[in-house]
Amino acid sequence: DVKVTQSSRYLVKRTGEKVFLECVQDMDHENMFWYRQDPGLGLRLIYFSYDVKMKEKGDIPEGYSVSREKKERFSLILESASTNQTSMYLCASSPHSSGRSPGELFFGEGSRLTVL
Amino acid sequence: GQNIDQPTEMTATEGAIVQINCTYQTSGFNGLFWYQQHAGEAPTFLSYNVLDGLEEKGRFSSFLSRSKGYSYLLLKELQMKDSASYLCAVHSGYSTLTFGKGTMLLVSP
Numbered sequence: 001d002v003k004v005t006q007s008s009r010y011l012v013k014r015t016g017e018k019v020f021l022e023c024v025q026d027m028d029h030e031n032m033f034w035y036r037q038d039p040g041l042g043l044r045l046i047y048f049s050y051d052v053k054m055k056e057k058g059d060i061p062e063g064y065s066v067s068r069e070k071k072e073r074f075s076l077i078l079e080s081a082s083t084n085q086t087s088m089y090l091c092a093s094s095p096h097s098s099g100r101s102p103g104e105l106f107f108g109e110g111s112r113l114t115v116l
Numbered sequence: 117g118q119n120i121d122q123p124t125e126m127t128a129t130e131g132a133i134v135q136i137n138c139t140y141q142t143s144g145f146n147g148l149f150w151y152q153q154h155a156g157e158a159p160t161f162l163s164y165n166v167l168d169g170l171e172e173k174g175r176f177s178s179f180l181s182r183s184k185g186y187s188y189l190l191l192k193e194l195q196m197k198d199s200a201s202y203l204c205a206v207h208s209g210y211s212t213l214t215f216g217k218g219t220m221l222l223v224s225p
Contacts, residue, residue, distance in 0.1 A: 004158075031211045033212070035215075040124075040217065041217065042203070042215050042216060042217035042218050043159075043203065043205075043215040043218075044215075045212055045214075048211070048212060050211065058212070090158065090159075094211060096211070100164065101147070101149070101161070101164035102146065102147065102207065103146060103147060103149070103207035103211060103212075103213055104149065104161055104164065105149075105159075105161075105213055106161075107158035107159050107160075108158060109157065109158050110156075110157075110158060
């Protein structure tokens with residue numbers, strides 16, 4: 001069964017702290033993504049990666065960075081957390097080609113981050 | 117630019133049929149997805165349309181009209197467990213999906 005695992009379901013951090021959100025997939029997918037989900041705004045793409053050490057900005061990259069040192073792992077980093085980064089963060093992965101449904105994303109359970 | 121619109125909320129009764137609409141304006145089109153998301157859980161794949169027409173999968177069907185930039189998700193024989201958020205997403209030719217804001221469906225007894 002395909003699996004995307006996010007390291008923490010719930011985190012509480014203080015303003016200014018550095019925050020790491022980890023995501024691991026066991027499907028050998030090339031593509032990995034970080035979205036945030038907020039009420040009334042839906043899912044918005046922060047960063048994505050097509051391959052190891054590759055990264056591309058999504059729609060809202062400001063205040064975030066990412067790291068992809070291994071194919072199965074994609075990390076989201078908040079260098080200095082702020083209260084407006086309180087959100088649900090969803091990691092997803094997809095293969096380069098996906099047969100019947102190219103582009104289909106496989107999501108992790110999400111990490112709910114609260115910044116105080 | 118990318119614009120995907122779907123209703124914010126819908127309500128329906130157990131056993132009924134509900135249609136959730138999605139309109140889109142995107143710079144490219146490589147397919148349209150519907151995902152279901154229960155509260156506190158990850159979105160899960162429901163359907164994919166890339167050609168015009170209706171795709172049926174059990175109680176769920178999805179329709180696409182590329183010329184109109186329009187899709188709908190049809191849920192039949194509604195059950196309480198169908199209460200969830202339904203996300204419309206467009207694959208615009210890169211590997212990324214652009215999502216609408218989601219439609220919260222509430223099924224009442």
